[in-house]
């Protein structure tokens with residue numbers, strides 16, 4: 438199969454389909470190598486020989502209309518809990534939590550994986566279904582021979598903008614939304630947040646501010662406010678800035694990613710710890726995807742609420758959550774369940 442990407446930006450009624458017939462996607466050994474480059478990128482949580490940064494250079498692209506968004510039932514699918522998944526998570530939680538108690542990390546994100554099967558081989562229709570279900574999220578289906586196939590419906594912008602006018606967001610803190618709330622209730626008022634959730638999100642905002650200062654003369658913050666992503670509420674702050682040098686887009690992304698919304702503080706130590714200790718490799722989960730262009734439009738999103746669809750029909754769903762010293766295992770497990778629902782529902 439040739440490399441391709443379907444993607445639909447939030448709120449739009451059309452999707453893009455971009456395919457590279459000639460040659461293979463470009464392999465980059467680091468995110469900084471994106472400086473000056475253009476294409477559709479899929480980057481892993483941590484670049485390696487097995488999971489490199491890949492840049493698709495489309496030689497065919499088209500727009501696909503999406504029929505009007507229908508709000509599909511937001512009832513939860515009850516998935517039989519897999520006892521070994523839970524045991525693995527509980528072990529990881531213990532191991533991560535010890536480091537928080539010791540003070541090695543102020544925050545660290547623990548993720549897990551669940552496997553479900555699909556008999557559906559019509560991937561374009563799965564993508565379209567996800568677009569209709571989640572009109573406000575970034576929906577993408579990406580395939581390259583090296584990354585395999587990934588489908589996501591993510592709320593989190595890593596970096597977007599045009600000609601140096603850029604923005605990003607700090608997104609963290611999670612609560613299940615009231616089932617009666619719908620897309621029409623946007624923006625969301627009246628949601629109370631615990632101190633822990635506020636602190637978790639503030640860490641992300643502070644971190645992003647620090648990164649941006651090195652690349653921009655000034656920046657603006659808006660928030661935090663409550664946003665809704667599928668069946669969840671999150672706290673969100675928008676950060677916009679003017680990039681001093683558009684040729685350094687790769688460096689900005691490299692500085693930002695992975696933010697403490699998916700990694701931890703301090704960043705490199707947390708990343709190493711996650712790579713060493715999480716039960717399953719994250720691969721492209723919690724990396725980022727999207728079109729990138731130094732002069733044109735960049736729309737990069739964090740690869741969350743996603744699954745890796747394997748050739749035999751197994752779908753590997755990923756979800757994680759930020760841990761602080763105060764975190765409790767049962768609550769965090771439930772949060773990962775709730776986050777997995779976003780992509781799991783697309784298969785129902």
Ligand SMILES: C=C(O[C@@H]1C=C(C(=O)O)C=C[C@H]1O)C(=O)O
Nearest residue numbers: 608609610611698756757758759
């Ligand atoms: C890590 C995930 O989500 C991130 C973590 C959040 C949290 O810890 O509250 C909230 C939103 C995302 O930034 C995920 O969906 O897997």
